[in-house]
Amino acid sequence: MEAKLSRRDLLKIMGVSGVALGASSLAATPSEAKSTLSPNIAIIGAGLGGISLSARLIKDLPNAKITLFDADPILYYQPGFTLIAAGIYNKQDTSYKKEDLIHDKVKWIKENVTKVDPEAKTLTTTSNQTHQYDYLVIATGTTYEFDKVKGLDEETIQDPNYNITTIYTADGAVKAQKMFEKIEKSNGGKILFAEPNTAIKCGGANKKIYFLLEDRLSSQNIKDKFDMHLYAGGGAMLSSPIHAKMIEQFFISRNMPYSMRNVLVEIDKDKKMATFEKLMPYSENGVSKVAKETFQKPFDYLFVIPRMTTSSFISDSGLAITKGDVAGHWVDVDQYTLQHKKYPHIFAIGDCAGIPKGKTGASIRKQYPVIAENIIAHLNNKPLQAKFDGYTACPLLTRYGKAVMVEFDYKGAAPSLPCFGATRESWLNWFVKIYLMKPMVMNGMIYARA
Secondary structure, rough: OOOOOHHHHHHHHHHHHOHHHHHHOOOOOOOOOOOOOEEEEEEOOOOEEEEHHHHHHHHHHOOOOOEEEOOOOEEEHHHHHHHOOOOOOHHHHHHEEEEEEOOOOOOOOOOOOOEEEOOOOEEEEOOEEEEEEEOOOOOOOOOEEHHHOOOHHHHHHHHOOOOEOOOHHHHHHHHHHHHHHHHHHHOOEEEEEOOOOOOOOOOHHHHHHHHHHHHHHOOOHHHEEEEEEEEOOOOOOOHHHHHHHHHHHHHHHHHHHEEEEEEEEEEEEEOOOOEEEEEEEEEOOOOEEEEEEEEEEEEEEEEEEEEEEEOOOHHOOOOOOOOOOOOOOOEOEOOOEEEOOOOOEEEEOOHHHOOOOOOHHHHHHHHHHHHHHHHHHHHHEEEEEOOOOOOEEEEEEEOOOEEEHHHHOOOOEEEOOOOOOOOEHHHHHHHHHHHHHHHHHHHHHHHOOO
């Protein structure tokens, strides 16, 4: 049974999302300056993390010199890509000009960074210009490695002649919406969903697409015409055990087939054939090993999550994790302070950070105040007291009109409000995702108001 939304709970939601409701008077008031010092702070990447942090630093360190480095003029509200596929948003609903979002006091150099010298505290841009910094924040996000699957590339995602797409790009999400419509009008077919076994942001994204498509087909009584299957590369549906089990139960109860530890390695676009490797981990003489078995599956429609990495200059500059799984160039920072483990003047925010959790926009909301406070503490030769607790959130759309507010941190499930529930499927969670979250982010968080 769903818990009723109390007046107090509603007021709490409205309080944390006043800007989402279009009431500027409810927005958080600007914080007072926390330091009069004037460090030179460079931020590599003008995505959600970089812009939000720059706005916070302008408030907390008004005398600081803040510089953003990023060549891309457009910021996409990426959580909206699922809603594009679902037919609720269009591409324009998720596209923003960065020049309208970046604070006037922040200098924006419209170039990417190719190298960092952490000893000299310098960075080099694509025009071979060198810039000095006192503090550096890496906020490069992720890039997609479509070509890690043989026969796949980003051109395929954009090509209307192939029923292959992803919801991790705006154009891919638009194509997914068209594929949904095409599937509904077809006489049936084989629909595959494929996920890698490496670190990705928003691990629930492909499940949402599967859920929503299944709901659309079921509501029209045509689900039996289709053979749908999720091939997930990892050993669990999510890194949060309680939510992983919840998703499995949804899949079982709704007769939605899935397989774990199956990685897409090749596609034949013209023959519509997908090749997978089944991963079978085992231990021999105390050594962990993985046996692999290759198999093929035909498809009529394919939804893919690409392998993800971040900027290669991070590894080239000696700033990446070098132990364990080094693929991805993830920045080697402390999971709590977000400070680099070797270079104390360097921090990382968002998807590029090499930490166990925190590859969602909601994580950035918790991270940028931590970094701002810790930079100020370091400036004043004080211990870094601010800590990121691993908070990760994903409104998991389970049906049209229903969602689960998936929230967890380093310790486990962490629901922010009792009315959300840890595993509760409800209309309220759908309402928050559809109507509140984008304004909260794009009218509040991006300006460090939320």
